[in-house]
Amino acid sequence: MGKKKILSLAFLMLLLLSTALYGCSGGDSGSDGEGGDSESGGEKVLIFGRGGDSVSLDPISVTDGESFKVTKNIFDTLINFGEQDTEIEAGLASDWQAEEDGLTYTFQLQEGVTFHDGTDFNAEAVVANFDRWAAGDADQFPYYKSMFGGFGDEEEHVIESVEATGDYEVVIKLKRPQAPFLKNLAMSPFGIASPTAFEEAGESFGDNPVGTGPFQFVEWKRNDTVTIEKFDDYWVDGEPKLDQVVFRAIPDNSARLNALLSGEIDLADGITPSDSETIENEENLQLFERPSMNVGYLGLTTTREPFDDPKVRQAMNHAIDRQAIVDSFFEGRAEVAKNPMPPVISGYNDSIEGYEYDPEKAKELLAEAGLEDGFTMELWAMPVPRPYMPDGQKVAEAIQSDLGEVGITAEIVSYEWATYLEKAAAGEADAFLLGWTGDNGDADNFLYVLLDQDNIGSNNYTYYEKQELHDLLIEAQTEVDEDARNELYMQAQEIIHEDAPWVPLAHSTPLLAGGTNVIDFKAHPTGSDKLASVDLE
Amino acid sequence: MLHYIGQRLLQLIPVLLGMTFIVFMIIRAIPGDPAQVILGQQASEEAIKALRTSLGLDNPWYIQYFDYLKGLVTGDMGESLRTRSPVSEEIWPYLAATFELSLFAIIIAVVIGINAGIISAWFQNSWFDYLAMILALIGVSMPIFWLGLMNQWIFSIELGILPTTGRENVRDPIDNITNFYVLDTLIQGDFNQLATVLKHLVLPGTALATIPMAIIARMTRSSMLEVMRSDYVRTARAKGVKMFWVVYKHALKNAIIPVLTIIGLQMGLLLGGAILTETIFGWPGIGRYIYEAIGFRDYPVIQSGILVVAFIFVMINLIVDLLYGLVDPRIKYD
Numbered sequence: 001m002g003k004k005k006i007l008s009l010a011f012l013m014l015l016l017l018s019t020a021l022y023g024c025s026g027g028d029s030g031s032d033g034e035g036g037d038s039e040s041g042g043e044k045v046l047i048f049g050r051g052g053d054s055v056s057l058d059p060i061s062v063t064d065g066e067s068f069k070v071t072k073n074i075f076d077t078l079i080n081f082g083e084q085d086t087e088i089e090a091g092l093a094s095d096w097q098a099e100e101d102g103l104t105y106t107f108q109l110q111e112g113v114t115f116h117d118g119t120d121f122n123a124e125a126v127v128a129n130f131d132r133w134a135a136g137d138a139d140q141f142p143y144y145k146s147m148f149g150g151f152g153d154e155e156e157h158v159i160e161s162v163e164a165t166g167d168y169e170v171v172i173k174l175k176r177p178q179a180p181f182l183k184n185l186a187m188s189p190f191g192i193a194s195p196t197a198f199e200e201a202g203e204s205f206g207d208n209p210v211g212t213g214p215f216q217f218v219e220w221k222r223n224d225t226v227t228i229e230k231f232d233d234y235w236v237d238g239e240p241k242l243d244q245v246v247f248r249a250i251p252d253n254s255a256r257l258n259a260l261l262s263g264e265i266d267l268a269d270g271i272t273p274s275d276s277e278t279i280e281n282e283e284n285l286q287l288f289e290r291p292s293m294n295v296g297y298l299g300l301t302t303t304r305e306p307f308d309d310p311k312v313r314q315a316m317n318h319a320i321d322r323q324a325i326v327d328s329f330f331e332g333r334a335e336v337a338k339n340p341m342p343p344v345i346s347g348y349n350d351s352i353e354g355y356e357y358d359p360e361k362a363k364e365l366l367a368e369a370g371l372e373d374g375f376t377m378e379l380w381a382m383p384v385p386r387p388y389m390p391d392g393q394k395v396a397e398a399i400q401s402d403l404g405e406v407g408i409t410a411e412i413v414s415y416e417w418a419t420y421l422e423k424a425a426a427g428e429a430d431a432f433l434l435g436w437t438g439d440n441g442d443a444d445n446f447l448y449v450l451l452d453q454d455n456i457g458s459n460n461y462t463y464y465e466k467q468e469l470h471d472l473l474i475e476a477q478t479e480v481d482e483d484a485r486n487e488l489y490m491q492a493q494e495i496i497h498e499d500a501p502w503v504p505l506a507h508s509t510p511l512l513a514g515g516t517n518v519i520d521f522k523a524h525p526t527g528s529d530k531l532a533s534v535d536l537e
Numbered sequence: 538m539l540h541y542i543g544q545r546l547l548q549l550i551p552v553l554l555g556m557t558f559i560v561f562m563i564i565r566a567i568p569g570d571p572a573q574v575i576l577g578q579q580a581s582e583e584a585i586k587a588l589r590t591s592l593g594l595d596n597p598w599y600i601q602y603f604d605y606l607k608g609l610v611t612g613d614m615g616e617s618l619r620t621r622s623p624v625s626e627e628i629w630p631y632l633a634a635t636f637e638l639s640l641f642a643i644i645i646a647v648v649i650g651i652n653a654g655i656i657s658a659w660f661q662n663s664w665f666d667y668l669a670m671i672l673a674l675i676g677v678s679m680p681i682f683w684l685g686l687m688n689q690w691i692f693s694i695e696l697g698i699l700p701t702t703g704r705e706n707v708r709d710p711i712d713n714i715t716n717f718y719v720l721d722t723l724i725q726g727d728f729n730q731l732a733t734v735l736k737h738l739v740l741p742g743t744a745l746a747t748i749p750m751a752i753i754a755r756m757t758r759s760s761m762l763e764v765m766r767s768d769y770v771r772t773a774r775a776k777g778v779k780m781f782w783v784v785y786k787h788a789l790k791n792a793i794i795p796v797l798t799i800i801g802l803q804m805g806l807l808l809g810g811a812i813l814t815e816t817i818f819g820w821p822g823i824g825r826y827i828y829e830a831i832g833f834r835d836y837p838v839i840q841s842g843i844l845v846v847a848f849i850f851v852m853i854n855l856i857v858d859l860l861y862g863l864v865d866p867r868i869k870y871d
Binding site for chain 2: 045047052055056063137138139142145146203206219221222223224225227246248249250251252254255256258259261262264415416417418419421422423425457458
């Protein structure tokens with residue numbers, strides 16, 4: 001008997017509960033202020049919707065953009081990038097001088113700056129940060145290694161010493177000149193952290209970041225939200241204008257757009273080009289274009305037949321109609337690429353004439369290479385949308401049909417993303433779609449990283465090897481004279497153009513959208529935006 | 538009864554051990570190097586090598602496996618390769634989020650599904666019966682992501698009554714105590730916040746509930762129809778018992794057992810199958826946690842995540858088996 005009662009009671013409870021829930025949920029429409037208003041309790045809160053969560057908030061320990069988006073606002077760097085470019089400007093260092101040999105840099109620091117935990121910012125703090133980085137390893141601080149060569153006493157470590165020569169003066173000595181040195185310092189990973197905080201927190205510093213930036217860390221709900229709030233003692237007058245910023249992870253692009261349309265978020269990252277029209281037609285929304293600092297390309301693995309023949313690679317370049325690809329799959333929001341790096345990078349060679357779309361010419365070149373009957377190949381298409389390639393599958397289909405015109409049969413292949421990268425890096429692809437977003441706005445970060453023989457097996461997925469190019473790129477790394485350096489990169493691009501290890505496709509313009517109440521938001525080409533001067537109406 | 542429960546729990550050990558082994562082998566069989574994925578495209582070869590060594594990925598698989606088992610015995614599920622935090626700590630907020638959502642979904646599915654099934658059987662071949670079964674058919678075949686996005690569009694953008702994504706209004710966040718937000722707001726006695734939390738549950742909850750609701754409705758209907766034709770129901774009706782009591786008391790008791798089985802299975806599926814719902818509704822749950830870990834080849838998270846979900850699945854089945862006895866005292870556990 002008792003059991004029966006329990007059961008019927010349970011059912012009754014369920015019924016009651018469901019009625020109650022229904023009452024709560026449907027009844028009062030939006031009375032808790034969901035959506036629409038950007039202010040709660042008179043505070044200016046900006047909700048930034050993005051595709052993924054951060055990995056860690058200790059900038060030196062990560063390489064992913066979603067982490068830098070947040071740390072950029074918690075930490076300041078010695079040197080800043082320009083508002084919407086990668087020119088260098090004063091940051092925590094108000095001034096600096098470089099000796100002519102390019103080996104010694106003297107930095108004057110801002111005075112009167114404090115970290116969020118009250119620690120004073122001074123020369124000692126800067127030295128402590130460099131000491132911490134140099135004492136790490138490639139696993140802890142991957143970007144330190146790739147930008148400054150190595151750690152501690154290692155031969156490849158480019159930094160000889162970092163010394164405080166006054167309360168607000170730091171001298172950095174290098175072992176050999178490094179042309180992009182200042183640009184490297186401006187990168188998000190090299191945000192200056194509070195020495196008191198990282199010494200105390202140890203490994204958990206990434207969960208409790210403390211910098212001198214415009215916002216201080218409040219809370220992190222993993223895979224959901226990161227909340228930062230205004231730092232009242234920020235050293236730049238009148239900044240930040242917002243009281244709080246919440247970074248919210250909404251992985252699905254359409255759902256993120258829906259959240260923006262319903263007013264739950266104020267800014268949305270990763271807008272698909274095909275949605276740009278919806279946003280432009282919406283009165284309350286505005287579209288932001290991120291200046292392009294990327295390249296999407298079709299890589300041709302130069303160690304595999306028939307792509308070991310430059311003629312075949314040139315033929316591929318002539319066979320593909322890039323303009324049509326940009327028009328159809330980037331909604332025109334991209335520039336057709338002719339070089340391996342975008343025009344915003346200094347050293348860009350604009351005098352190079354891109355390969356024209358010319359199927360006849362392609363057929364001729366194939367005939368010269370002894371392939372008048374064409375050939376069969378695998379065409380790899382990435383499975384995920386990337387900033388430099390919104391839809392790999394569709395682009396691959398377009399390329400497939402272009403290649404069909406000149407007698408090349410391409411079979412489209414795709415792997416899950418991690419597998420794709422690994423197999424491509426191992427040189428297993430005939431031709432593969434891929435791309436790159438610049439780290440520091442330097443030509444070296446494109447040409448050397450992607451096409452130098454030193455990076456075969458790493459980021460040189462085409463296995464392209466050319467001594468002449470290598471010599472130029474190495475020389476450029478230590479050339480401190482900007483003009484001479486640009487000249488070297490110009491030559492390098494000519495060699496690459498001639499050898500055609502890639503079919504460069506496009507420099508895309510990543511899109512963001514926000515409410516019209518968002519003022520002064522400037523999207524930065526590096527992908528991480530400083531929100532100090534952003535305001536809400 | 539206690540003996541039976543003990544026996545079932547003991548049986549769990551080889552099942553879960555087998556699970557760990559299978560999952561361990563499968564995720565290592567798929568290509569893709571975690572170090573490469575974690576450091577991303579921009580990483581240098583040396584950095585990748587260093588990371589592999591520090592993650593212990595250089596060791597042979599059996600050493601890695603035994604290290605993993607050794608840890609599990611002491612309650613240590615390893616560290617996430619990506620975030621470097623212990624999985625056993627990291628996993629709870631995600632589990633709580635999924636639990637809350639699944640529980641909400643299963644309540645909707647059970648209450649509406651069972652009642653729709655009963656009424657359909659009661660008024661067999663009526664317009665309600667046809668409508669409910671057509672809806673159930675649509676429910677089973679509707680892709681969740683499409684339904685989810687449509688619901689967002691209708692209820693959030695057009696009507697503006699429900700939020701599109703997330704668990705709370707981030708402009709007015711909830712004080713987090715247990716990670717179960719419904720519980721948290723109840724503890725604090727904040728009914729405005731409770732309403733907000735429930736509102737956030739509605740769209741993902743109904744999206745997740747659609748398929749089990751349809752399946753439960755169909756199962757209840759066919760099971761009820763069978764019971765309604767039996768002699769004891771006819772006797773009860775002949776004795777003049779009101780139809781409502783015949784249906785809800787006499788018939789339901791016998792019809793519910795197969796439905797219980799289905800509910801148990803569906804609950805397990807909910808936990809595992811929440812990935813799409815969680816992705817579309819920006820719900821920080823276990824489905825997305827594991828899914829993203831797969832993308833990053835985050836072995837410890839995948840292993841432990843699947844293990845935890847499997848454990849819950851098995852426990853739910855145990856509970857369902859015990860419920861049989863509660864519903865029908867003739868079922869004995871020996």
